[in-house]
Amino acid sequence: MKNILVIGFSTRNIVFSGSRAGYNMYAIDAFCDYDLQQCAKAFSKLDIGESFDASKISLNEVTELIEGFGVDFDAIIPGSGFETIGLERLPYWILGNDPRIMSEVSDKHLFSIFLKKRRIAHPETVLLHDIGMLEFPVMVKPACSGGGIFNMKVESPEDLLQLGNKLKEAGMPPGKSKIIAQEFVEGIPASVSVLSTKDRAVAIAVNEQLIGTTWLTGMPFAYCGNITPFENPYASEMKLIAENLILELGLVGSNGIDFIITESGPVVIEVNARFQGSLDSVEMATDINLLDSHLKAFEGIIDVPAEIESEKENGSANKYAGRCILYSDRKMVMTEAVRDMLLEMNVCDVPVTGQVIGPYEPIISVLCSGNDREEVICGMKDSVMFIRESLNLLES
Template sequence: MLAESVASGGATAVALDLFGDVDTRAAAAAWHDIGSGGQLALDGAALLDALARLADEGDVDAWVAGSGFEARPDLLARGATLLPLLGNPPEVVRRVRTPGWFYPWLAARRVPHAAVSVAPPVQPEGWLSKDARACGGWHVRPALTAVPGGGAGHYFQRRIEGVPMSVLFLADGHRWHIAGIARQTIRPLGGHQYVHRGGVGPIDLPAAALDALRAMVDSIVGGLGLVGLNGIDFILHEDGPLLIELNPRPTASVALFDDCVHGELLLAHAAVCRGAALDALRFQPLRAVRGSEVVFAPHAGRIDDETADWLAGQGWCHDLPVAGTAHAWGDPVCSVSARAESTAEVDRLLAERRRAVLDAVAHAASAS
């Protein structure tokens, strides 16, 4: 997604990730594997080695961090010494991902957010156990089942009724511009009740809720000096938006709102991180509703040649696995997208396409 945004804007990207998907390699001039032995985990040494080699070669002048660094601000800092980092400083990431600092800071600024405790609640019913240094929702579970001593990022959040949503915005340290608001797709997967699957947007909010969300973004951007692309996950509650977490980096919503600015979002991110004024960017209205959803493997298996070719032949299929790729239960197989005039039609198309991918994966398993 990030490499495609750079390529769509007319620039050249080198991709570093754990997958090396077909479309990632097609969008990038080169790809470097920074995975840890097929465990879907970031290998810090591999990342630093790749950044050092790119710096020595001299063709790459900066890098952008996506997801996976929530628990590794130290790795961001070390990487920034090798090649300039375009994004928020590692210290900002550390603070945002330290619940004992971040949520009291929000309270002091009167930013509406979910009730949070770093200590186990006396009455755990209605509370969730979470890890601020993880992503994707796999770590979220009822507080009743929480494991004691969950680590530095472990905290508890009261469960909130409402619609899970997110806002993606571009900031220059003081000012900001909302790229789009999305409704998040959160569904169970096995014993994991709150797995993030994707999103649909743009979504219009009621005027009062939108004003409250803008005030939230304004307070956070000014207080932390955020730069570049950032995302806030929130619950649209009957009393208005309540912040769940802040992602101080480009988020998955880039796939929905990439063309909200002339030259695409990743190049706009790079420009403001290098000091360009927001006023110098050419923002434009989004012309359709878009959706994106990750499809997770329902069982262990392998993507055979036929399935890989079928996936690559669908214009709405992305993050395409290379033929021969093995997957365990719950691993991401690919993602599907849809574009239509309404959220209802996008939802219908995403469900239809998700089922088609799962059928293809099941057929491959039965044929093996």
């Protein structure tokens, strides 16, 4: 195994992981960030227009981009959104889950039915036209979408009248027409990272999720990153639930389960049957290379340190680590001066010079590690404050 291609909207974390493990990493990516370009052996930009809907991208278009590299790839890894576009029809080893399984678990409505049959704690979920079955407030979101930027809390039936306009203002692609309504659950967002083969699953980390974090974004439910580990009284229970779910679903490789930790215990929210946004913090905290571990899992091997596999009471980490995503509050253009300033810090996902960043779009990710959660939070906040001040100074 030598040459690996990753296809997705944003592939930087997977490419970095594979490069650190010694593989020749290639990328088809919608952003082609500066640091991705520096790391990948070669890359090709995916033209997505104004949509982040992979179903609008033809397999022929992707095939042309693949052939354009002129490389005999040993494997292709589909990133988020590209798991069900038909890559399995290509003459390559596809290191992703079965598209039929993906179609079911990525649909939040179908997944809710799956969980309800098994009596696993999960928010009551209905299609939007059945919202009257739920008590307000409710969470309204696309059935098949990630990142949380289109999630909206609806307080009353009257608020539904403005829902269409609000989703349009948030930039939701017209194709994402299947909308669900969920019981609104109060609690702390978290996730469990799992490595699995067809007959074995090992939870390697419990992660705190940063959702709608006010010093990073103005969007109340946007995904803003992770801190690993997340020590809490339900960590052991969450890991067991995640391992059992992954096995029953038949998922292989690196997969994750999102939870909300309520006063009465963990509630399953959704499955991320692919590499997760927590990849950076998990790798920094556990010293596990997730790309290499993902490949080995498809060969039937779970290769993690014994102390992590045996640990069941906490986040299974050697240290604390975090990645946070800073969102823009206005339209801006990445300049060479700004880029060079950012590169002096411990950051990733650095936009290329000339890239236009719209309001509420990600600017950059900040990485930090430390001896405890407080040290990681303080380090990320200091970096974010410096970046904001520098951006204001450079644009004034």
